[in-house]
Amino acid sequence: MKIFNSEKLREIDKATCEAQQIDSVELMERAASAVSYEIISRFLPGQRIVVVAGPGNNGGDALAVARMLIEQGYRKVEVFLFNVTGRLSHDCEVERKRLIAIDAVDFTEIEREFNPPYLSEDDVVIDGLFGSGLNKPLQGGFRAVARLINESGAYVVSIDVPSGLFGEWNDHVVLRDVVHADLTLTFQTPRLSFFFEENEQCVGEWKILDIDLDENTIRKTQADFTLVESRNVRPLLRPRRNFTGKRDYGSALIMAGSLGMMGAAVMCARATLRCGAGLATVHSARCGMPVLQTAVPEAMFEPDSNESFIADMSVHHNHQVVMAGPGIGTREKTATALADLLKKVKSPLVLDADALNCIAQHPELLQLLPPQTVITPHQGEFDRLFGEQQTAEQRLKKAIEMAQYYNIIIVLKSHHTAIVRPTGRVYFNSSGNPGMATAGAGDVLTGVIGAFIAQGYRPDLAATIGVYIHGLAGDLAASEIGQFGVIASDISDRLGRAINKVINSK
Template sequence: MKLFTNDQIRSIERQIIKNEGVTTIELVERAASAISWELMARWRQSKKILIFAGPGNNGADALAVANILIEEGYSVEVLLFNIFDKLSEACAHYRNKLRETSPSSLIEITSDFTPPYISTDSLVIDGLFGSGLKEPLSGGFQSLVDYINNSSATIVSIDIPSGMFAEWNERTLSRNAIHATLTLAVEFPRLSFFIADNAEFLGEWKVLDIKLAPNDVRTETSPYFLLEKSDAYRLIRHRSRFTSKSDYGSCLLAAGSYGMMGAAIMAARGALRAGIGRITIHSPRCGFNSCQTNLPEAMFEPDGNDIVITNIPQKHDYNVIAIGPGIGTHEYTVRAIESLIVAAKKPLVIDADALNCIAQRPSMLEHIPPMSVITPHDGEFDRLFGIHNSCEARLKRAIEKAAYYNIIILLKGFYTTVIRPDGKIYFLNNGTPAMATPGSGDVLTGIIAALMAQGYSPDISAALGAFIHSQAGTMAAAEHGEYGVLATDIAETTGKAIKSIMDTNPDNL
């Protein structure tokens, strides 16, 4: 699914108003209806509701919601902030309507005021400022937001928490934005929803469908995408009946060292469960027994050293080489990684300690083959590219570095993000906290390598591999619970995860 910038969403709305004869009031009615139904499904009429409405169309949504809830028998108090005596047309319309239907419910603020008492059991509807906000909140509105946040009430934000921006929030201080319990976005999720820094503002978030011009949405271009199950279904290839293992590629996996052979085994198992034709594990000689015992399906190529990797020979024309899980950062291993990177002619999959080896010799970055996939978590990324104080800063730097080095960067996290060199970004949100377990990233490396070996492009391998990995983790959590999932469970469930995607009914997507 495409993700749109705020300017694009405004453009889509203007096109609808122009081309289809839909008015702003009708759009507000659609949004208010969807929001109201969601609220009524979650809270009973006994819930006291306090609505804070701003002067723009976000305030119009809030006032329209107030009208609907009052008609449905809810006790609602509305504070409309008209400090500058300048309401949008839609906001003025619903202000006047509320004056007619329930004047006692409306307080219009035109100057300084004393904030109302907000009890902890109140439901606060935040309709102060939506995604159209241009500058950080200050002055009285900053104080009001802080007051609402400190109330400990349940807070529902319409569109986006007031004080937060739809894309980038570098200048957004924690105290200057609403900390919502629930955010109800209309029609489109915003880019900022997929940046972990903003979780404290958003709380739970849900997108409400108001049938906003699907044809316009399909033709509008965007560099941002949310990878969903329907996308994964379209990407995965069904296999011909007339195939052999040679049709599904080969991988050399350089992984493991003394005391860390489990990483090699988990990565290889992930690759095997993801359908690779052949996999060869290159590890120190100490790994022979464990690999052959635990993975009889994999071939083993011993290094010349007993405990660390010192050389990664390319004896065969492998479809892909994956490096990193459990290899350590011994000087011999750093040299081996450097020699491989300099000599490689095809895209690599680079993870874990291979990234830490590169961090010791950053000049290696200049030699990484184009369209290689690197898969850092936050710490590994910062060791490569410098310390970053936020996920947003890390994402912006990843966009810059992916373009500069012509590589694909997969940033691991709850919202795993895949950045292409051309600036296109894939977000995923199908993960689970259960995947925060040792070895989970090693399994992901194996899955991505398996897809690349089977002929998927590196960017699709990274994005689809991350989706499959998350799907497997979610399925494993359903069996073992959030606390009980092991990386080996994720690896073993990978094949089932692929099957669940392939068995999806496209008519229901």
């Protein structure tokens, strides 16, 4: 699913009206109908609902929603329209006239003084002050209204975006001055700002409402950001052919584990094999042989010369992918071995965990990363590599810059993990759940991505597929065990089932 900026969304709205031979008010009615249906499905007709509308089209949406709720028997709807400049948008003015034509409607138009209504936690507020067309932070009276809503404890439903939040970047926005919604109902596609952790307090739960925007225009319109769903992954997966052997599905070399950290190597190796790699070899500290050969007998073991940690990362055979990092530690000899690997490796490379921490301690190693290397940092690892970032938004901007500069693929792990390509395009993941915030889950992800590279997938596609499959396996585990009970091995054990679910989806 493409994620469009506000300007392109306005162009798509206009193209929809032309293609479907409707005017903008009809499109507004369509949007309001979808919002009204969602509210009706959640609240009974006796619920007190306070509608706060601004002077633009977002306000028009809110006025239309108020009218539709009243027409459906909601008798406790109070409407406040802020028209302090005396200028409403054309569509907002049309919806205002339609609303006040209803007998006994509780409608207040604020042109100067605003006597705020009493709001409590028992009430519902529909926020239609400003949508994604806003071009500057809320100020003056509008900022006061946002704070009034936030302090009331009422359940807040925002239309399009919470008022005061921009659809894309919010570097200079003070979030306490933004309406804090419990539910945000947006149209057709999500907004970029929804994917940043700091904005969750404002966005709350968000849901996309289909208002039948022109599919042909959507298909032709370019977007730098995409939300990856099952329907995006399914065409990328190749079925297994009948007349094939294990070498047709690639050989993966995994540099992982050390004394006390062999579980990381086990998780990574198991995930690699569960996702279809034909062969997996683990190179690790000599002490790890009995652990690996017992826990993952399907994997081969290549002992390091050192008993308790990896001191040599030489690649002795032909492998389709090399993975390095899970559980290797950050000893100087290990970092030296990693530097030698970066200089000499010929196969595609996936780096995670302590490989990234070694590079952070020796920043000159960044220059040695081979083109199209996949790195999979969580927020802390990313900041150690590229400098501390204050917000998720800043971190993504930095990731886009670094992926382009080093010609690498950055898998920035989060609730909506972002796969950042060297082209500048970003793919947000839609699968996964908080139960996956557990030790070893990242080691599993490294194995998943590596497995798809081993099978001949391009590194950028392998990262996109791998992150989605990993999240889906976590969802399958959580549905059976519950989020609190998920551990990394539960995720790896369901990887095959996750792949099968995507392949068989319609």
